[in-house]
Amino acid sequence: MNEALPAALTRPIDAGASGRSPPVALVTGAARRVGAAIARHLHGHGFVLALHHRASAAEAAALAAELETRRPGSTLLLQADLGDTAALPGLVHATLERFGRLDALVNNASAFHPTPLGAASEADWQALFDSNAKGPFFLAQAAAPALRRSGGAIVNLVDIYAERPLRGHTLYCMAKAANAMLVKSLALELAPEVRVNGIAPGAILWPEAGKPEAAKQAMREKIALGREGRPEDIAEAVRWLLQEARYTTGQILAVDGGRLLNL
């Protein structure tokens, strides 16, 4: 029935092309928080992982050790600042050298901080665009040949604020809007071999800089489901887009408990 379709469109990412090797995912910003949840979830579903971090070396090593206990030989640690464009092909090459293939790229790493109008600097611009727009583009470009070979997929972590502005965060919102367009543009560029989708989380984990309890409560009241989400909600959606959503590309799925309905 499917003879006319390219193999990449019919083969789920559940095994290597040979049917023997496990699928391989490169996850950026994997050491902590949502990235670590994505890594654990994919690993639990049989992926081997290239775990990228920038500064969280100890957390990345601890995560790798935890996953290695469950499945020896299933992780590779990678370090880079996503602003260092020249270093990004090296992440893909190291992954291919170690595991021999690449099936999934998860562009999760991101800087997030306010940039109130009148006080925003070029350093803010650089940090927010490096991690949310420039890095994901150049990493995807470097990964594209390997992903085409495997019939793989990309998932970008976008944000509901790519679509609607968050007060005081113009540069972050602009960078995530670029990230959202990257999803759509890459989906067109890399079809039909590679599917490219995004997830727009709502309130999942509060910023580490902190948020007053009253502000958290006010936010919860605007979420249709009445509560923040869990990192695992995002991880499940990432895996679904990577492995199950075989006829979905160029889409950005809001996993926000209905927050966008009431923004």
Ligand SMILES: NC(=O)c1ccc[n+]([C@@H]2O[C@H](COP(=O)([O-])OP(=O)(O)OC[C@H]3O[C@@H](n4cnc5c(N)ncnc54)[C@H](OP(=O)(O)O)[C@@H]3O)[C@@H](O)[C@H]2O)c1
């Ligand atoms: N948390 C939420 O509720 C929420 C809401 C909406 C969207 N999102 C999106 O979901 C994703 C995960 O969220 P999160 O809150 O878990 O993210 P996060 O903790 O704010 O950041 C994830 C990681 O990004 C890495 N990173 C930042 N700048 C980098 C750079 N220039 N180069 C390389 N790595 C860099 C950091 O790695 P190191 O620690 O190793 O330096 C950091 O641990 C992000 O894309 C975020 O925008 C999250």
